[in-house]
Amino acid sequence: DAGLDAFVDGLGDRWSYYLDQERYQAVSERRANSYVGVGITVGYEREEGLLVQSVTRGGPADKAGVLPGDIITAGDGRELGSDLIRGEAGAQVALTLLGEDGAVREAVCTRAAVHSPSASGKLLKDGVGYVKLDNFYSGSASSFRQEVDALLEQGASALIVDVRNDPGGYVSQ
Secondary structure (H helix, E strand, C coil): CHHHHHHHHCCCCCCCCCCCHHHHHHHHHHHCCEEEECCEEEEEECCCCEEEEEECCCCHHHHHCCCCCCEEEEECCEECCHHHCCCCCCCEEEEEEECCCCCEEEEEEECEEEECCCEEEEECHHHEEEEEECCECCCHHHHHHHHHHHHHHCCCCEEEEECCCCCCECCCC
């Protein structure tokens, strides 16, 4: 792995990189917009723990009451790294959460296959639809189409398509 990493690094191409088996698996899961976990996106680590940026609608964390803005301070009573959130489907993880109000609570989540839609939308004032596209990974085109169709059904006559912070993905999407 080290030799292959050095070989690819020696190309001097910022878009070329070597993935060992573990990193390749993680990248493949992320690009499939589907993985086994609890259905949250965590942001940067804080002194207290991991910041929950978003919660997948209908996922295990959503059902357990985890909210965006919560800080995960522990998993199964141990200090947390994001690797404790993912795991085998059907296995439970007890998350200790620090809410935005300062209250500490626990949420027990059963890990499951989670599909993360790439697009989300809402109808704004004056018939303007807003669609946020998070990536161009597997299923993103159909996710985008569903959001646009839903906004048109609600009466949208114009669209704002937000691709800020989109890491890219597959050309076919």
